Amino acid sequence: MENVRFHITVKGIVVLNNKILLMKRIHPSSDGLGYWELPGGGLEYGETPNQALIRELKEETGLDIIILKPAYTFTKVREDYQTVGIGFLCIPKNDCVHLSNEHIDYLFASLEKAKELLDNEIFNDIICTVEEYNHILSNSKKL
Numbered sequence: 542m543e544n545v546r547f548h549i550t551v552k553g554i555v556v557l558n559n560k561i562l563l564m565k566r567i568h569p570s571s572d573g574l575g576y577w578e579l580p581g582g583g584l585e586y587g588e589t590p591n592q593a594l595i596r597e598l599k600e601e602t603g604l605d606i607i608i609l610k611p612a613y614t615f616t617k618v619r620e621d622y623q624t625v626g627i628g629f630l631c632i633p634k635n636d637c638v639h640l641s642n643e644h645i646d647y648l649f650a651s652l653e654k655a656k657e658l659l660d661n662e663i664f665n666d667i668i669c670t671v672e673e674y675n676h677i678l679s680n681s682k683k684l
């Protein structure tokens with residue numbers, strides 16, 4: 542496999558008030574994962590994953606974000622290339638979303654709603670991270 546190509550992509554789990562930012566694609570994913578996805582996109586040459594996430598989130602959602610931590614990885618093997626993805630837990634600095642031409646809608650979704658809208662594969666990737674974050678947040682409010 543000498544000529545195999547890798548596409549590296551970064552995705553943001555943007556959490557605000559116990560809700561997650563979901564974006565509705567203009568066209569469904571070619572892998573059958575449906576319309577709803579997390580914001581993010583591919584690394585440009587020379588970028589770090591964090592820089593790419595900050596840029597992509599600004600381009601796709603208009604939001605400035607604070608990255609809390611890398612949370613999970615995923616991969617997709619295509620015929621002529623392989624996508625490698627990193628999902629990051631983040632918080633937005635504001636809540637005013639501006640759509641780009643890649644999406645037709647967005648939603649800050651509860652976990653219940655996210656389970657309904659996201660493909661199982663993506664939901665299973667994010668659930669532990671979101672629950673852990675919500676747990677830490679509710680405990681810190683009790684202190």
Ligand SMILES: Nc1nc2c([nH]c(=O)n2[C@H]2C[C@H](O)[C@@H](COP(=O)(O)OP(=O)(O)OP(=O)(O)O)O2)c(=O)[nH]1
Binds near residue numbers: 615
């Ligand atoms: N398991 C998992 N898969 C994800 C997540 N986010 C996400 O986009 N995917 C899938 C959807 C796509 O099939 C693939 C990303 O593909 P890609 O970066 O090459 O580009 P794309 O979204 O334009 O792909 P495409 O579906 O339009 O072909 O990974 C995630 O958080 N977990």
